[in-house]
Amino acid sequence: MLETGTILFVSFGYMGLLFAIAYYGDKRADAGRSIISNPYIYALSLAVYCTAWTFLGSVGFAVRSGLGFLAIYIGPTLMTMLGWLVLRKIIRISKIHRITSIADFIASRYGKSTTLGGIVTFIAVIGVIPYIALQLKAVSTTFLLISQSTKIGFAEISIFGDTAFYIALILALFAILFGTRHLDAAERHEGLVAAIAFESIVKLAAFLSLGIFVTYVTHNGFADLFHKASLFSDLKKTFTLHTNGQVPGGLEEFLTLNAQGQSYLDWFMLLMLSMLAIILLPRQFQVAVVENVNEEHLNKAIWLFPLYLLAINLFVLPVAFSGMLKFPDGSVDADTFVLRLPMVERQPLLALFVFIGGMSAATGMVIVETVALSTMLCNHIVMPILLRLPIPFFSQRTDFSGLLLAIRRGSIILVLMCGYEYFHFISEFYVSLVSIGLVSFAAVAQFAPAILGGIFWKGATRSGAIAGLIAGFTVWVYTLFLPSLVQAGLIPQEFVNHGPFGIDLLRPFQLFGLMNFDRYGHSFFWSMLFNVAIYVGVSIFSRPRAIDHTQAALFVDVFKYSGEASETQFLRGTAPLPDLRSLLERFLGRKRANEALKNYAVRHNINWDYSLTADAGMVSYAEKLLAGTIGSASARVMVSSIVKEEALGIEEVLNILDETRQVIAYSRDLEKATAELKEANRRLEELDRLKDDFISTVTHELRTPLTSIRSLAEILNANPNIDQKQHENFTGIIIKESERLTRLINVVLDYEKIESAQMTWVIAPVDLKEIIQDAAASTRQLLTDKQVTMDLDLPEISPKVSGDRDRLVQVMVNLISNAVKFCDSDRGFITIRLKPNSDRIQVDVQDNGIGIKPEDQAKIFEKFRQVKDPTRGRPFGTGIGLSITKRIIDFHHGKIWVESEPGRGSTFSFTLPTARE
């Protein structure tokens, strides 16, 4: 149908187009006008997730296990919803720390550990090479199919007669040209991304064309196809055609998730696996994180990418049905339906388009994966070894940049050739494309605890990550990798069927007798269980180093510490400038090193002529530059070889990390201060209110005698011949009222004096007994007016106290008049007691008045405070009498208090120290 020459021409033409697009993309990037800087290209580049496995294998998967294949695409959809939370954080961290691969990310998080970087790289390479092989197998298979070659087994084809070999070579060339153009891997590969995005368009268009053709041209739409399929499966049941495990029993079984050999548990496991794979596969990390131009692109991409997945899966089932109708006996591998259908329908152009689509799905994946893996291999396996070798060739070499490029290019070729070898000798024995893909998914899923734990849990430590990864990987090897070698015949079948040494409990597909999962779910479950448990357990029980603390804080709180300024606080080291310069030159080349240093100088206003040491910020900048080239762990080693690191004690680091706590403490202080201020304000307001009350009280108290004086004076004035007795009576009242006025004003003045500390005190030894008697005498009138009786209970002799006589009289008068005020007329009774003690002398003034409520007892000595009683209305007095009393007693170093019970009277007591003779 199609000439092999035509197919080859179109294939190589397509590859040529990719080269052109990548070249154009790089040119535009160099000119500063990026063609990939938009969310659409970003989303399309994420679609590198859809490999040949999707393009060809989904149909096969659907034929074997119905709708289960969709889990592999719904998982990523769910993950992108969390993308804003997880992916954005990873992107931000990677941009700040110039992280270039998933190995770099994990190594950097756990204290820039070289060991960890190496382990991750090793797992990634072992886990992903079968996946690369799968792509090559797909290209090779489809090529043989479309060119209608009679040869079926790959083993029979010599390497040099195999298309896949040449495709692998071309892909290696492509990856070298566009993946290792720059040394700084953090300077993204724009051309490469442009080509990948283009490939994503091609594969989607090809699959949609096929789907539409199959559904609407060979059949009459979805409903028709499903109808025919149901008839077919009924038919098949009747005739009981032989089923070799590839064709399911009937449509019902096809469309359920709970059929035999399929369960919701498997669906759940696939969902989990694919959710993790979408961020943990090295190529996904490469396009989603390293090649990300702008964080904001994630915004649109998180729904565009799932849309792409939905579109490419829409026609998988129709194609699968169509294929089953066309090849009902199950003799044709369902993985090839996609290509066989247009060929059987005699549509050479469509077949060619589908072939190209499959090729673009395969090549896109291979290119990105090899670039990602080569970066990891170079930075985390080759460089750490080279830098540690005691060979003068390396340690004294002045320019590493060429060597680095060579290592990276070598790694690309190595990875591709490994993939090719694997495909050629082992993958032929795999049942399906999907099985290889899922093995890889389960391998990279081992990174999940270290990464997700690393960005959300500060307590995770290096030892925990290393132990967890090794444990998970070991389980993976045992439950998936070794059995794959069984299939290839390298290990006897006994191993799978009866376990090693015949121990049934250790059968790799039913470890410890666990039967409920399919082999991928089974492996995923056990490896994750061991991985997470050991990761968490070891983390909890191990002691982190200082740098672990620092990196943990920088990663987990990345949104808080963003920016250079805040980061330098963690750094202490300085380095001699010439050393730093030569270090950069070694790895970046003279030109780029100079450029980088110049940029830094301009930004930070540094004149190199005058400074000979690089400060901490500069050192950190250089380390990041290096990290972009040789990975964070190696960069750390190189930089620390020249840096004079000031002893950075654990205390110091913890102090820095405690900053958060300090901020919290500070804000607590602020809160406390605010509360205090509020309280003070409240008190001021209260005082203000009391002062207002005071003024109105005083005014009232002044006005009452004033009014009576004035009215009496007016009467006297208007009636000159008023009788003598009346006259005397009136003038008597006037005098009394004037005295009252004078007293009031004196009180206010006294108060003012005390307040402003202008009171003059005349201190002399005084006898309290005399004072009490004086006060009683001067208040006699008050008592008789209100018909209150008073009893003095005084001892024969009392010790003297030193004090101001007049003021102490005032105290007694105040207390007596206060007692009188609250006593009822007629039955009021006041007792004054004087009780000399050894060094103090106590005076009680007891009344049987209304008493004071407990809550008011503390307040009554405050100024302007009047105890209000709703039943008695406005109290008399100014509200400062007791306040003055307390001041006076305080001045004499005495104490005053009140004991009272409402309704049973109160006792005011004070003590004064006796005078020393």
Add this chain to the structure above:
Amino acid sequence: MTRDEKKNKRLVGLFLLGWVVFNFPILSLFDLDRMIFGIPLLYVYIFGAWALLIVLMALNTGVRASKFKGHTDK
């Protein structure tokens, strides 16, 4: 920042919704031998729910962002 947080919360909410609708037991409710317009129910359900989630995501992030951009462009 608050807009971001809001967006964050909504997306996490959507994720939880997706987690529920694409897992046992909700999924088993649609796992019936029944056709809708000649298309099996489970097939319609999975693609329908999938599309709905994508639309909700787009509404939450994309559309608003483009509207905002449209303003600044003018």
